[in-house]
Amino acid sequence: xxxxxxxVRGLTKRFGERTVLHGLDxxxxxxxxVALLGRSGSGKSTLLKVLAGLDTAVTGKAxxxxxxxxxxQQPRLLxxxxxxxxxxxxxxxxxxxxxxxxxxxxxxxADHADAWPRTLSGGEAQRVSLARALxxxxxxxxxxxxxxxxxxLTRLAMHRLVEDLWQRHRPSxxxxxHDVDEALLLADRVLVLDEGRISAEYVLGHPRPRTxxxxxxxxxxNRVRTKVLGDLGVTxxxxx
Numbered sequence: 456x457x458x459x460x461x462x463v464r465g466l467t468k469r470f471g472e473r474t475v476l477h478g479l480d481x482x483x484x485x486x487x488x489v490a491l492l493g494r495s496g497s498g499k500s501t502l503l504k505v506l507a508g509l510d511t512a513v514t515g516k517a518x519x520x521x522x523x524x525x526x527x528q529q530p531r532l533l534x535x536x537x538x539x540x541x542x543x544x545x546x547x548x549x550x551x552x553x554x555x556x557x558x559x560x561x562x563x564x565a566d567h568a569d570a571w572p573r574t575l576s577g578g579e580a581q582r583v584s585l586a587r588a589l590x591x592x593x594x595x596x597x598x599x600x601x602x603x604x605x606x607x608l609t610r611l612a613m614h615r616l617v618e619d620l621w622q623r624h625r626p627s628x629x630x631x632x633h634d635v636d637e638a639l640l641l642a643d644r645v646l647v648l649d650e651g652r653i654s655a656e657y658v659l660g661h662p663r664p665r666t667x668x669x670x671x672x673x674x675x676x677n678r679v680r681t682k683v684l685g686d687l688g689v690t691x692x693x694x695x
Contacts, residue, residue: 490638521594
């Protein structure tokens with residue numbers, strides 16, 4: 456049996472007297488795409504920081520097998536570096552441009568390699584952020600609401616791009632999102648985090664690519680969607 460990419464046992468994180476993560480357990484298998492949902496303050500971003508190695512002041516066990524890359528909601532590109540240099544930021548400079556061009560080609564931005572970040576649209580900047588994350592060939596890709604600032608049409612395009620890149624590279628992925636449909640469209644498994652604990656889990660076996668209007672999966676999709684919304688304290692009401 457393959458080793459786990461992520462193994463978390465009894466993870467607890469406190470800020471003063473406030474406990475944000477309560478003895479949390481989590482496994483992520485190699486190549487698995489997991490989405491994490493939860494209300495604001497439930498501990499989603501805290502868990503991501505722990506897995507990224509940005510917060511080590513915790514108790515319990517949190518181990519990751521392999522390189523970790525993060526794509527945030529804001530692309531966080533350095534405005535004084537051209538696009539290709541942002542992609543390989545922090546990597547060994549030998550063949551840096553060649554590596555960057557290959558990664559940019561995968562996100563369909565090779566022709567923007569010498570552009571300045573300020574000239575990019577929001578979707579283009581986020582694609583550069585993905586290229587920068589994937590060029591490190593991570594075992595674990597952490598996506599912290601990377602589509603939250605994008606318009607609806609750009610988000611749909613980014614969903615397809617992320618799914619395509621995941622299928623090509625097969626990192627384990629943990630996507631933090633507030634968008635239930637986004638989680639159901641992209642993930643193998645959807646987790647709901649409530650008061651620092653995983654309160655619900657849904658395994659999705661729907662064929663890919665998925666759409667919310669696909670007759671093959673619409674009934675089951677809507678059933679799971681209703682359950683997840685209920686877990687989040689949201690009740691859908693019919694309107695005239």
